[in-house]
Amino acid sequence: MTKPIHSTALAAAIALLGGLAHAETTLSLLIDNNPETIAFAEALTAAYTAANPDVTFDIEQRTGGAEGDNIVKTRLATGEMADVFNYNSGSLFQALNPATTLADLSALPNQANVLDSFKTVVTSPDGVVRGVPFGAAMGGGIFYNKKLYEELGLSVPKTWEEFMANNAKIKEAGKVPVAQTYKDTWTSQLFVLADYFNVQAEVPDFAAEYTANKAKYATTPAAMQGFNHLEEVYKAGYLNEDFGAATFDDGMRMVSSGEAAHYPMLTFAIANVKQNYPDNLGDLGFFAQPGASADKNGLTVWMPAGLYVPAASPNLEEAKKFVDWVATVDACNLMIGAAGASGPYLIKGCELPADVPPAVADMLPYFQAEGRTAPALEFLSPVKGPALEQITVEVGSGIRPAAEAAALYDQDVEKQAKQLGLPNW
Amino acid sequence: MTTRRPSPYPYWFVLPAAVIFTVLFLVPTVASFWFSLTRWDLINTEFIGLDNYRQFFKEPFLVQGLTNTVIYAVLTSGSKTVIGLLLAVLLTSGLRGQGFLRSVVFFPVLVSTIGVGITFSVLMHPTKGLINLGLAEIGLPKVGWLTEASLALYSIAFVDLWKGVGLATLIYIAGLAAISPDYYEAARIDGATRLQRFWRVTVPLVRPATVTVVTLSLIGGLRSFDLIWAMTRGGPGFSSDVLASVIYKQYQAGFYGLSTAGNVILFLLIALIILPLTWWFNRREVDL
Numbered sequence: 001m002t003k004p005i006h007s008t009a010l011a012a013a014i015a016l017l018g019g020l021a022h023a024e025t026t027l028s029l030l031i032d033n034n035p036e037t038i039a040f041a042e043a044l045t046a047a048y049t050a051a052n053p054d055v056t057f058d059i060e061q062r063t064g065g066a067e068g069d070n071i072v073k074t075r076l077a078t079g080e081m082a083d084v085f086n087y088n089s090g091s092l093f094q095a096l097n098p099a100t101t102l103a104d105l106s107a108l109p110n111q112a113n114v115l116d117s118f119k120t121v122v123t124s125p126d127g128v129v130r131g132v133p134f135g136a137a138m139g140g141g142i143f144y145n146k147k148l149y150e151e152l153g154l155s156v157p158k159t160w161e162e163f164m165a166n167n168a169k170i171k172e173a174g175k176v177p178v179a180q181t182y183k184d185t186w187t188s189q190l191f192v193l194a195d196y197f198n199v200q201a202e203v204p205d206f207a208a209e210y211t212a213n214k215a216k217y218a219t220t221p222a223a224m225q226g227f228n229h230l231e232e233v234y235k236a237g238y239l240n241e242d243f244g245a246a247t248f249d250d251g252m253r254m255v256s257s258g259e260a261a262h263y264p265m266l267t268f269a270i271a272n273v274k275q276n277y278p279d280n281l282g283d284l285g286f287f288a289q290p291g292a293s294a295d296k297n298g299l300t301v302w303m304p305a306g307l308y309v310p311a312a313s314p315n316l317e318e319a320k321k322f323v324d325w326v327a328t329v330d331a332c333n334l335m336i337g338a339a340g341a342s343g344p345y346l347i348k349g350c351e352l353p354a355d356v357p358p359a360v361a362d363m364l365p366y367f368q369a370e371g372r373t374a375p376a377l378e379f380l381s382p383v384k385g386p387a388l389e390q391i392t393v394e395v396g397s398g399i400r401p402a403a404e405a406a407a408l409y410d411q412d413v414e415k416q417a418k419q420l421g422l423p424n425w
Numbered sequence: 426m427t428t429r430r431p432s433p434y435p436y437w438f439v440l441p442a443a444v445i446f447t448v449l450f451l452v453p454t455v456a457s458f459w460f461s462l463t464r465w466d467l468i469n470t471e472f473i474g475l476d477n478y479r480q481f482f483k484e485p486f487l488v489q490g491l492t493n494t495v496i497y498a499v500l501t502s503g504s505k506t507v508i509g510l511l512l513a514v515l516l517t518s519g520l521r522g523q524g525f526l527r528s529v530v531f532f533p534v535l536v537s538t539i540g541v542g543i544t545f546s547v548l549m550h551p552t553k554g555l556i557n558l559g560l561a562e563i564g565l566p567k568v569g570w571l572t573e574a575s576l577a578l579y580s581i582a583f584v585d586l587w588k589g590v591g592l593a594t595l596i597y598i599a600g601l602a603a604i605s606p607d608y609y610e611a612a613r614i615d616g617a618t619r620l621q622r623f624w625r626v627t628v629p630l631v632r633p634a635t636v637t638v639v640t641l642s643l644i645g646g647l648r649s650f651d652l653i654w655a656m657t658r659g660g661p662g663f664s665s666d667v668l669a670s671v672i673y674k675q676y677q678a679g680f681y682g683l684s685t686a687g688n689v690i691l692f693l694l695i696a697l698i699i700l701p702l703t704w705w706f707n708r709r710e711v712d713l
Contacts (some may be wrong), residue, residue, distance in 0.1 A: 066678075097469075
């Protein structure tokens with residue numbers, strides 16, 4: 001907490017000393033501690049300082065998940081936010097009260113490069129764009145071990161039934177069919193959240209009805225499926241023995257090394273394997289979460305995080321210039337170089353290299369065909385209950401039946417909507 | 426007792442303490458009563474009456490959180506009192522290496538709670554933890570200390586006991602030292618056995634220490650948070666949630682008004698339990 005004071009003092013000292021020469025600025029940058037984010041930040045800031053020697057950076061890391069939300073919200077509200085910070089787009093962005101806390105970034109020249117699909121998820125309720133993309137779009141689905149699939153002669157499932165049939169064979173072969181990692185509670189939500197492509201394939205207006213307090217998880221059979229799936233894999237005994245104590249990192253290790261066959265996760269995790277288990281990167285494959293029918297098979301997509309500038313930043317102009325540069329094709333290529341290509345970038349003209357890891361190659365075809373992707377619910381609706389991760393842990397550990405859990409989640413959602421003061425709730 | 430000697434110190438001596446107490450305690454307390462009646466995002470407040478309280482009592486995990494809070498407080502407080510007293514008696518009995526053993530018992534109190542929590546969650550890991558590996562070594566089944574919904578709270582309470590019993594022991598050692606040896610001598614002359622001396626002399630005469638230990642550990646148990654958060658974050662699911670962790674999760678979600686309402690409820694709950702308890706203890710002390 002002393003950091004902002006420290007950097008203000010430093011800035012003041014620099015201003016005093018170098019006032020007559022040229023103005024030097026130190027921009028503070030708050031990022032999450034995901035290895036991919038750190039690699040992006042280091043590459044971008046180094047390149048920017050090389051081009052603009054009078055601008056240096058002070059990078060600070062924060063934890064992710066709910067603790068990270070807490071840090072970002074508190075620091076924004078108390079005016080102690082860094083000059084530039086990264087944070088989720090979509091409903092989490094909306095929960096920051098962006099119209100008052102964040103600077104207007106709609107006039108940045110390079111916003112012209114940003115795809116509209118991203119702009120909509122960083123637009124505050126007053127219609128102003130307040131972020132630029134930071135990283136690649138992600139898919140939410142199921143990682144699988146290609147080697148294990150080959151050994152057992154399995155093929156990528158297009159329906160949930162096929163998926164469960166594969167699991168049965170994997171279990172017979174003495175391997176763990178599905179890795180789950182409930183020590184990191186957020187990882188337990190994937191079966192529910194990544195099922196959204198299948199939900200909207202059955203009920204196209206679910207997001208709108210859900211936001212308007214009309215559709216509910218518990219009373220929409222298609223939406224219930226995610227909860228049911230969690231329950232099914234637990235009941236069938238398909239999980240790793242230590243699922244209650246394993247972490248996200250364990251999950252990626254298990255699926256990339258072939259200890260486990262599947263791990264439901266977002267594709268940003270490819271960078272984790274690339275960094276920690278590079279030898280296994282070639283065995284890591286990916287497919288969308290299968291649903292009820294094979295003809296409606298598609299991928300639930302997460303928009304990348306955004307870079308934002310707090311409205312109260314003392315270095316507003318310099319911060320905006322930096323953020324504007326991040327939206328260029330050059331900066332985008334730097335990000336690809338720094339952390340590899342984990343998915344499509346939302347900057348026009350920023351192409352992925354030909355030699356992407358297999359898991360990325362598995363994901364790209366979904367983006368290339370029409371109607372095979374759908375944004376996750378959190379990008380279509382501001383409503384998202386904070387207790388989902390605990391509820392999904394309960395279902396996935398056999399503590400609470402799926403139907404009861406879905407009803408409980410509906411209550412949790414109602415609380416959030418009321419606290420946000422949304423209409424109709 | 427009715428005429429009081431006038432204090433030799435002027436009243437304004439109280440000023441520095443009063444200012445600190447007002448700024449850091451009274452003002453936030455009064456402010457929190459106000460904020461608990463609002464929808465609050467740290468910048469804007471909107472008065473919504475008692476809605477936060479209504480919502481908080483509707484919270485599906487609240488009932489379990491409340492029950493867990495009481496179970497946890499009673500369990501840790503009770504065990505710290507009993508084991509603390511026994512350890513204190515043992516460590517004042519002239520045992521060899523007594524000084525060393527006292528340090529051993531007290532040492533966990535000095536260690537960071539978060540550190541203890543992380544260490545024990547590693548030790549209690551279901552497949553790789555030392556505890557389960559030890560159990561497997563002697564042919565016992567593995568136990569999901571922190572991953573089994575019905576066990577998690579008790580495992581944390583055990584760690585809390587391990588960490589906190591040193592302080593209770595220390596208070597009891599001081600209490601035992603204050604008992605005049607004459608009582609024991611008189612009891613011995615009357616032919617009292619060791620057990621009788623413990624029940625009839627030690628236990629009644631360490632009452633002031635008992636009051637301190639029970640009050641401190643009960644308050645500590647009721648508002649305990651850090652150890653639970655470090656070990657399970659209230660999980661698996663909501664099975665080891667206590668009032669403080671339920672409140673913290675509302676805060677994390679950005680529901681500041683709601684979490685403030687929860688804190689007001691926690692404040693009232695502690696007051697409701699502790700005030701009658703200290704009153705009762707003090708009355709008994711006069712009767713003695």
